[in-house]
Amino acid sequence: MNDSPLGLFITWTVYGTFLPGDARHWRHRIGGEQPSSAGLQRWHQERLVHPVILLDNKMRQLASDSIAEMTDFRDWTIWNIQARTNHVHVVVSAPGYAPALVRDQMKAQATRGLRRSFPVFVDRPVWTTKGDIQFLDTEADIETCVRYLSEAQDRKGRDQ
Known part of the structure; x- marks a missing residue:
């Protein structure tokens, strides 16, 4: 029996963006979606060690x-990748791999590429720790996420 989800919808953010308390939305690792809190966001902003890039x-x-x-090297199926100015979304199928490992390997590879080509990222974090992972159990779930990334991101009027 295969307990792996059909796909994963993985999101992680650029260092210093979408801090706890953010008015747009933020997710607690355990508690999920959380309400905005200007004081909490300010507290986290004041403790950033590096500027936001x-x-x-x-x-x-x-x-x-x-x-x-x-x-491609890992033979995982990428359904869609959207790197935005302040976050990255990936819809991927990686059967047999732990979802957190999939996320962490993608983040590490993107970090290596950015640090190799953009010295501003050397000796500083590129991303916030961890990220959000949602299981996609049906082809319809994958299709919905792919459509969201392909169409809805720009319609929301958010960053490119």
Whole structure:
């Protein structure tokens, strides 16, 4: 019996963005979706050790390409990758692999690529720790996430 989900919808954020308390939304690792809190967000902002560096178009493309290269090597199926200025979304199927390992390997590969090409990322974090992983158990779930990444991200009026 295979207990692996059909796919994974993985999201992680750029260092210093979507901090706890963020008015757009934020997720607690255990408690899930949380309400905004300006005081909590300010508290976390004041404790950032490095400046926030949003990804420009070249950085976004390099992060996407690095992830695609690694997942191809691992023989995982990438359904969609969207590297945005302040976060990355990936819809992937990686049967037999622990979801956290899949996320961490993709983040590490994107980090290597960015640090190799953009010295500003050397000796500092690129991403926040961990990230969100949602299980996709049906083809319809995968299709919905792919459509969201392909269409809804830009319609939301958020960052590119």
